[in-house]
Amino acid sequence: MTKAARRASWIRVRPEGLLVEPGGFYVDPTRAVERAVITHGHADHARPGHGTVAATAATLAIMRTRYGEMPFGSGQPLALGETITINGVKVWLAPAGHVLGSAQVVLEYKGERVVVSGDYKRRPDRTCTAFEPVPCDVFVTEATFGLPVFRHPPDEGEMAMLMHSRSLFPDRCHVIGTYSLGKAQRLISLIRAAGYDKPLYLHGALMPLCELYQAHGVDLGELLPATAGEKGKPRADLSGEIVLAPPSAIADRWARRLPDPVVAMASGWMRVKQRAKQGGVELPLVISDHADWDELLQTLDDVxxxxxxVTHGREEALVHAARKKGIEAKALRLLGYEEEG
Incomplete structure (x- = not known):
């Protein structure tokens, strides 16, 4: 057996996910386990039902917001850089730049260091701590946008498109499909950075996590419900306003009741024109919370x-590119991880 083949032999792929054998715990397991270390709060990485969960305090709070007060037996909050030892395995977290509380899991055992990236991005984002590359012996990386076609444009240009559309159609409501965790809050931050200081109107499904972000010190400006009520407006009165809603709602009659809506969608997948067309998206905004192709390759160099x-996404292309760089690479083919919809 070669030296390369022996690297990180103490980590195994199991049906539950990535098992750190000597530590007796999993990283981002897709099934309920006795002990888990969680990279971030998206549902495909943070499942309920585990016994003990170690994660950042923000990730534990996100899990409680999404699943109720008891989504796991007990939570062990870890600050970024704080080291714990689990059955001889040193564990610490480094920022991943994906969403609030997101972290890479750094594992050290018998002189080897393995970094499990979880999901990550390299773009600036005022709503979460920026990604930091951690030198290591084995890097376990996502590859959601692991094809050369995926090169995300500058965020400022996408916001300029949104503001230009508002100037062209000042009486139409702009409704933007956005995922509830991370994307919605980042989109709000980008809209604010573009100079828009009016209230933004939110579908009810987006409000709890926006409130959690604000409780963690992320300023999102004035947010109001996009439905009639104590503070909201009837949907018929939202002419000229910007409304954020889950992707499922913009294809639903919920959005069709808005006044002459311009339907937009904020996602890295909007680079694929056919996806926008199939979703009835009039204004595709290419805004992603994942690294694009060039950023994935840069990260391999950095670590x-x-x-x-490669754990999930477009595995084979990134494996091929890594090998061309002289890196030993393989696809783990873990199941159950997708961009949250």
Whole structure:
């Protein structure tokens, strides 16, 4: 057996996910387990029902917001950089730049360091801590946008498109489909950075996590419900306003009741024109919370790992590109991880 083949032999792929054998715990397991370390709060990585969960305090709070007060037996909050030892395995968290509380899991055992990235992005984002590359022996990376076609444009240009559309159609409501965790809050931050200081109107499904972000010190400006009520407006009165809603709602009669809506969608997948067309999206906004192709390759250079494991997404293309760089690489083919819809 070669030296490369022996790297991180103490980590195994199981039906439940990535098992750290000597530690007796999993990283982002897709099934309920006794002990888990969680990278971030998206539902495909943070499942309910685990016994003990170690994660950042923000990720634990997100899980409680989404699943109720008891989504796991007990929570172990970890600050970024704080080290714990689980059955001889050192564990610490480094920022991933994906969403509030997101972290890479750094594992150290018998002189080897393995970094499990979880989901990550390299773009600036005022709503979460920026990604930091951690040198390691094995880098376990996502590859959601792991194809050369995926090169995300500058966020400022996408916001300029939104503001230009508002100037062209000042009486129409602009409704933007956006995921509830991370994307919605980042989109709000980008809209504010573009100079828009009016209230933004939210579908009810987006409000709890926006309130959680605000409780963690992320300023999102004035947010109001997009339905009639104590503070909201009837949908018929939202002419000229910007409304944010889950992707499922913009294809639903909920959005059709808005006044002459311009239907937009904020997602890295809007680079694929056919996806926008199939979703009835009039204004596609290419805004992603994942690294694009160039950023994935840059990250491989930054961490300097001689071996890379690709966990989900477009695995084969990134494996091929890593090998061309002289890196040992393989696809883990873990199931159950997708961009949250």
């Amino acid at each position: 300097g790992a001689p071996e890379v494991w």
